[in-house]
Amino acid sequence: MRDIKKIAVIGAGYMGGGIAQSLALGGYDVLIADADEEKSAQALDRLIKEAQEFEDQELYPAGATEIIKGKLTNGGTIANAVTGADFIEEAVFELPDVKKEVLREICEYAPEDAIIGTNTSTLPVTSLKSAVTNPQRFLTVHFSNPAPFIPGVELVASEDTSSEVIAAVKVLLEHCGRQGAQVADKPGFVLNRLQYALLKEACNVVEEGVATVEDVDTIVRTTFGFRLGFFGPFAIADQAGLDVYANCFKTFENTYGERLATPELLTKEVSAGRNGVKNGKGITGDFDDETKEALIAYRNNAYSKMQSLLNELGPAPKGK
Numbered sequence: 001m002r003d004i005k006k007i008a009v010i011g012a013g014y015m016g017g018g019i020a021q022s023l024a025l026g027g028y029d030v031l032i033a034d035a036d037e038e039k040s041a042q043a044l045d046r047l048i049k050e051a052q053e054f055e056d057q058e059l060y061p062a063g064a065t066e067i068i069k070g071k072l073t074n075g076g077t078i079a080n081a082v083t084g085a086d087f088i089e090e091a092v093f094e095l096p097d098v099k100k101e102v103l104r105e106i107c108e109y110a111p112e113d114a115i116i117g118t119n120t121s122t123l124p125v126t127s128l129k130s131a132v133t134n135p136q137r138f139l140t141v142h143f144s145n146p147a148p149f150i151p152g153v154e155l156v157a158s159e160d161t162s163s164e165v166i167a168a169v170k171v172l173l174e175h176c177g178r179q180g181a182q183v184a185d186k187p188g189f190v191l192n193r194l195q196y197a198l199l200k201e202a203c204n205v206v207e208e209g210v211a212t213v214e215d216v217d218t219i220v221r222t223t224f225g226f227r228l229g230f231f232g233p234f235a236i237a238d239q240a241g242l243d244v245y246a247n248c249f250k251t252f253e254n255t256y257g258e259r260l261a262t263p264e265l266l267t268k269e270v271s272a273g274r275n276g277v278k279n280g281k282g283i284t285g286d287f288d289d290e291t292k293e294a295l296i297a298y299r300n301n302a303y304s305k306m307q308s309l310l311n312e313l314g315p316a317p318k319g320k
């Protein structure tokens with residue numbers, strides 16, 4: 001497997017551009033290409049200008065624009081950009097036929113052992129791998145919007161993807177300040193299954209007349225959403241008490257039926273005597289007294305600083 005030094009990003013739109021910026025800022029030589037050379041050139045100009053704006057706003061560290069200028073270049077055509085590349089990230093429209101066409105062109109000109117990633121957000125990697133020669137080098141590398149600022153990246157392997165490829169991409173992401181998490185090849189993966197499930201239930205709440213759109217958004221961002229920057233749902237449940245959650249699910253199940261029935265995983269944990277942080281046995285691991293104290297101190301500090309940041313930023317602009 002090749003060491004990743006030279007990267008090509010195919011698709012110079014909003015997502016592809018943000019990915020290219022992030023990889024260049026991570027110290028990699030990156031070529032960006034779009035449907036034609038003119039679009040690629042325009043994209044490069046936009047990304048350099050945008051990087052300077054980010055730096056001026058202190059969203060990028062001092063000197064970031066110069067690093068990006070030195071590392072990010074116009075690849076021109078797809079053929080030129082992928083020639084000699086060690087890693088290629090496809091970031092074109094979320095349409096299977098379009099992605100397959102671009103992936104075939106990438107494979108025609110890229111080295112046979114170059115790693116190829118697709119930035120699809122919902123399509124199973126197995127639905128695209130037929131367009132890729134040597135599919136053991138192919139996987140989903142799903143950045144989130146906006147790519148320069150969201151650290152998590154979903155990695156989705158097919159049954160053909162080699163473990164060496166996954167490991168190499170994880171190292172790449174670490175160098176760029178990103179965190180790669182591998183998930184199974186199911187439509188929507190994890191990010192969008194959870195995100196869309198939340199939106200679906202939020203719509204149900206509004207449609208049932210329980211709360212307005214504005215009030216739902218207020219509740220989400222000021223309660224459990226407030227925690228999500230620091231803890232995932234399992235860590236939050238551990239802190240609240242798994243037995244508490246199991247009891248609350250009885251109310252949901254009685255009211256809403258199977259849609260909000262108690263999860264089997266939660267039932268098993270509670271039946272095994274794992275009630276979360278309070279008894280030192282959680283779904284995320286075991287907690288001794290020292291770890292409990294450190295966790296509570298971290299949590300309180302995190303939430304306090306989050307509120308201070310929100311006070312500093314003020315409310316987000318709203319539509320009229």
